[in-house]
Amino acid sequence: MCGIVGVMRFDGAPVPHALLRAMADRLTHRGPDADGYWTAGSVGFGHRRLSIIDVASSAQPMAGPGDRLHLSFNGEILNYRSLRGDLSFPFRTEGDTETLLAAHQVHGRDAVHLLQGQFAYALHDADDGELLLVRDRLGILPLYYHVDATMIVFASEIKALLPALPAGPQIDTASLDDYLALRSVPAPNTLFAGVRKLPAGHRLRVTATGTTRLERYWTLPTGTRRGVDPAAAVEEVSIALEQAIEAAMVADVPLGAYLSGGVDSSLVVALMTRLRGGTGVETFAAGFGDPRTDELPHARRVSELMHTRHHEVVLAPRDFTELWPLLTWHRDAPVSEPSDIAMYRLAELARGHVRVVLSGEGSDELFAGYPKYRAAPKLALAGRIPAALRLPAVNALQRRLPPSAARARIALRTLSGATEEERLRTWFAPFTASERHELVGRWGRHPRSAHPADGDLVRRMLAADVASWLPDNLLERGDRMSMAASVELRPPFLDHRLVELAFGLPSSLKVRGGTTKWIVKEVARRHLPDEIVDRRKVGFRVPMDAWFRGALEDMAWDLLRDPDSLATTLMDRPAVTRLLERHRAGTANEEARIWPLLSLEVWYRAFFRDTAPERPAEVVR
Numbered sequence: 001m002c003g004i005v006g007v008m009r010f011d012g013a014p015v016p017h018a019l020l021r022a023m024a025d026r027l028t029h030r031g032p033d034a035d036g037y038w039t040a041g042s043v044g045f046g047h048r049r050l051s052i053i054d055v056a057s058s059a060q061p062m063a064g065p066g067d068r069l070h071l072s073f074n075g076e077i078l079n080y081r082s083l084r085g086d087l088s089f090p091f092r093t094e095g096d097t098e099t100l101l102a103a104h105q106v107h108g109r110d111a112v113h114l115l116q117g118q119f120a121y122a123l124h125d126a127d128d129g130e131l132l133l134v135r136d137r138l139g140i141l142p143l144y145y146h147v148d149a150t151m152i153v154f155a156s157e158i159k160a161l162l163p164a165l166p167a168g169p170q171i172d173t174a175s176l177d178d179y180l181a182l183r184s185v186p187a188p189n190t191l192f193a194g195v196r197k198l199p200a201g202h203r204l205r206v207t208a209t210g211t212t213r214l215e216r217y218w219t220l221p222t223g224t225r226r227g228v229d230p231a232a233a234v235e236e237v238s239i240a241l242e243q244a245i246e247a248a249m250v251a252d253v254p255l256g257a258y259l260s261g262g263v264d265s266s267l268v269v270a271l272m273t274r275l276r277g278g279t280g281v282e283t284f285a286a287g288f289g290d291p292r293t294d295e296l297p298h299a300r301r302v303s304e305l306m307h308t309r310h311h312e313v314v315l316a317p318r319d320f321t322e323l324w325p326l327l328t329w330h331r332d333a334p335v336s337e338p339s340d341i342a343m344y345r346l347a348e349l350a351r352g353h354v355r356v357v358l359s360g361e362g363s364d365e366l367f368a369g370y371p372k373y374r375a376a377p378k379l380a381l382a383g384r385i386p387a388a389l390r391l392p393a394v395n396a397l398q399r400r401l402p403p404s405a406a407r408a409r410i411a412l413r414t415l416s417g418a419t420e421e422e423r424l425r426t427w428f429a430p431f432t433a434s435e436r437h438e439l440v441g442r443w444g445r446h447p448r449s450a451h452p453a454d455g456d457l458v459r460r461m462l463a464a465d466v467a468s469w470l471p472d473n474l475l476e477r478g479d480r481m482s483m484a485a486s487v488e489l490r491p492p493f494l495d496h497r498l499v500e501l502a503f504g505l506p507s508s509l510k511v512r513g514g515t516t517k518w519i520v521k522e523v524a525r526r527h528l529p530d531e532i533v534d535r536r537k538v539g540f541r542v543p544m545d546a547w548f549r550g551a552l553e554d555m556a557w558d559l560l561r562d563p564d565s566l567a568t569t570l571m572d573r574p575a576v577t578r579l580l581e582r583h584r585a586g587t588a589n590e591e592a593r594i595w596p597l598l599s600l601e602v603w604y605r606a607f608f609r610d611t612a613p614e615r616p617a618e619v620v621r
Contacts, residue, residue: 001141001479001488002060003027003048004072005155006122007164008131010210013150015044022163024048027156029330030074030483036060038070042208043124043131045072052076052355052488054095055252064101065090068126071101074156075119075141076490078247083114112203112217116247116495120198122154129208137218137496138362139187139200139471142479146194152206157480158195158332165194169607176570176600177445180431183336183596184473188214189446191333191603200471218496220463222454224506233509234522236501241523244495245271248358255356256282258346259308261298263517263524263533264360264369268492270527272358273306283308284350284357286342288315302532313349315342317552324599328606330484331477334599340477347485355488361478362493365465366502368510369517369537372414372427373458380457421448421464428469430596439571458507466499548583548594556580556594559601566604567597 005023007015020037024046031048038045038061047060053076061072077083080096089102096117103111104123109132118140123132133154135143145154146161153164162169170193175185185191187199198204201218245268249255257269272281283306285299296312303310323341328334335341350357364370385393414427422433431439453463475491482489492498505519512518516537524533548556560567560576567576576597583590 001030001052001076001118001483002050002074003030003156003160003483004074004120004122004143005046005153005160006072006131007044007151007153008124008206008208009042009151010208011150012042014041015039017044019164020044020046023153023155023160026160026163029486030156032486034059038063038072040070040126045070045122045124047072050355050486050488052251052253053080054093054097057093058095058097060097062097062101064105069101069105070124070126071097071104071121073097073100073119073121074143075121075136076117076250076488077115077119078117078250079115081250109203109205116497118490118494120156131206133198133204133206134217135198135200135202137201138466138475138494138499140475140479140491140494142476143198144190145196145198145204147196147206147210147212148194149210152210152212157330158190158192159329161195167194170194171604171608173570174444174446176440177436179334179600180436180439180596181429181433182468182473183428183430184333184476186468186472197472220453220466220503221500223504224455224459225504226506228506228509230509230512230519230522233505234519237498237505237519238523238526240495240498240501241267241492242271242275244492244498245358246275247495248490248492249275251356253355254282254353255358256284256350256354257358258350258360259283259285259299259302259310260360261285261295261300261302261532262360262535262537263521263528264363264493266302266528266532267520267524268358268360269302269306269308270524273308274527279307281306281308282350282353283310284346284353285310285312286315286346286349287312288342298532298535302528305528309353311349311353313345315345319345320552321555324602325606327481327484328599328602331480331603333476334596334603336473336477336596336599338595340481343477343481344484347482347487347489351485351487355486356490357482357487358490358492359478360493361474361491362470362499363517363520365462365470365474366493366499367517367520368458368462368507369520370427371516371537373461373511374514374516376457376461427461428473430593435593438575441572456507458511459503462503462510548591549586553584556598560594560597562601565601567601571597 005020009015017037017039024035027048031050033051034049036047036059045061049060061070063070077096077100080099083099083103087102087106089105091098103114112134119136120141120143121134133143142156143154144158144161145152146165153161155161172191172193175189175191178185179191187197190197202214202216205213257272259265259269269281269283283303285296287294287296320341327341327344453460478489509519521533557580559565562568579590579593582588583594
């Protein structure tokens with residue numbers, strides 16, 4: 001993958017080369033291998049390259065025949081070889097960049113429908129002066145922009161926009177409510193005022209005079225197939241997943257895989273091993289030295305079964321205190337999950353051996369892997385109880401639950417939402433609507449856009465997660481933490497062909513007999529032992545509850561109680577103190593709320609305590 005930047009002015013003023021370079025310099029980690037620039041009057045592109053395909057050629061920005069089209073591209077077109085055979089074009093390179101350029105030369109804007117892979121790109125057409133910004137269907141790769149009366153500027157990461165913003169960075173206070181509700185800000189908004197995020201599956205058309213048009217070019221399929229034979233469906237998913245993994249292994253550099261020992265990453269590794277003829281896959285795992293959550297023994301077991309070349313890293317509280325400012329700079333936002341730090345250390349480890357890693361992201365959101373999908377129907381019935389009766393009962397039950405009953409507490413908290421849309425959001429919410437009101441009742445908020453979906457409750461939940469949780473949190477984190485170490489991350493479960501297949505299958509094949517992700521587990525049984533397939537889902541779990549009562553406790557109290565902190569100036573300070581005290585006393589496990597508040601504070605200090613935020617100093621190891 002790479003980093004792209006660009007400027008198009010509407011007032012006829014030229015684009016300074018120095019501005020493009022200043023923007024691109026902030027993306028060196030995304031493209032340490034080369035840089036390139038192109039300007040033509042009022043439009044200019046910049047590019048930082050991480051060479052994965054056609055390493056010796058395919059420099060960018062790239063021009064088409066006659067200099068009509070210019071392209072700056074981040075990502076991989078995984079079906080580029082087959083596309084090339086269908087395009088009449090004077091190819092000069094062997095890579096996917098020129099294939100993308102050729103597809104637009106031949107098919108125009110509809111070329112995006114031909115693409116398989118992960119991508120975010122900018123295309124300028126000299127004939128009509130239009131700038132086209134495009135983001136892949138699932139939002140695997142990012143693209144941000146700022147537009148005003150005089151210009152549009154765009155970049156792969158927000159920090160690269162900042163040199164071009166006339167007023168410098170400012171906080172979008174309306175997005176703070178979204179952050180506390182979701183641990184991230186849904187597209188098109190961000191925590192930076194005036195900075196927009198191109199939504200997944202969309203393209204933005206910008207004329208030379210500044211007229212903009214946002215278009216959705218892809219959406220999840222509607223309706224599910226009826227009368228699907230379970231065994232036949234398992235075979236379909238098995239074939240589609242293997243095809244997706246085979247496509248994701250297209251590269252001219254070494255590649256490997258993350259391996260947690262869970263069913264998704266283990267299945268990806270098993271199929272990679274099969275496609276590699278039984279050996280030769282590099283795998284990478286992270287642990288935390290806590291027997292409650294450490295999955296390293298399970299990852300080792302899968303590695304032994306698949307004969308991989310296995311590598312491990314173990315994290316400690318010191319990694320968090322040292323890396324938090326640096327990774328906040330990379331994230332352009334509060335580090336939304338403690339596991340982000342682990343993901344970076346994992347990518348850092350992988351970088352010593354490979355350039356590309358495959359992962360299991362997306363499986364849970366397509367095939368109903370979280371416990372919430374199993375619990376949802378029962379809680380939906382409880383949600384029909386009038387709020388006046390339901391909320392007091394929910395609050396009373398929460399107070400009686402022991403700190404160890406984290407999953408039960410999450411399930412109960414969802415019942416605090418007044419509508420189904422609010423309840424769907426609350427599954428992943430650090431703070432419920434009432435808790436947010438207690439903290440920040442005076443803030444404004446953006447209107448919440450619903451994610452309409454057809455079908456049963458599980459299908460509606462999956463559609464909501466694919467619309468927001470996946471691109472705005474999970475994939476955004478994965479991209480930033482891997483690219484911080486200059487490693488490309490590929491999630492084969494999010495091949496759009498597999499996504500469309502998944503959403504055509506009935507929910508009864510996803511949650512079946514009380515088993516979540518049933519169909520994926522049946523595919524996995526063909527390649528992995530039951531001890532891996534049926535193991536209880538843990539996830540990338542960091543023991544923050546213990547660390548916030550130990551090595552990180554002073555940090556939490558110092559930052560959140562600082563008189564100049566964001567928590568003090570924009571929130572209710574007594575409410576924050578009560579939260580910290582409950583966790584210290586052990587009467588409640590408040591790690592899920594302490595973390596986002598701390599991350600917000602670290603972000604505020606990284607981008608707003610200095611007038612010209614720069615990359616923090618590298619950690620010396």
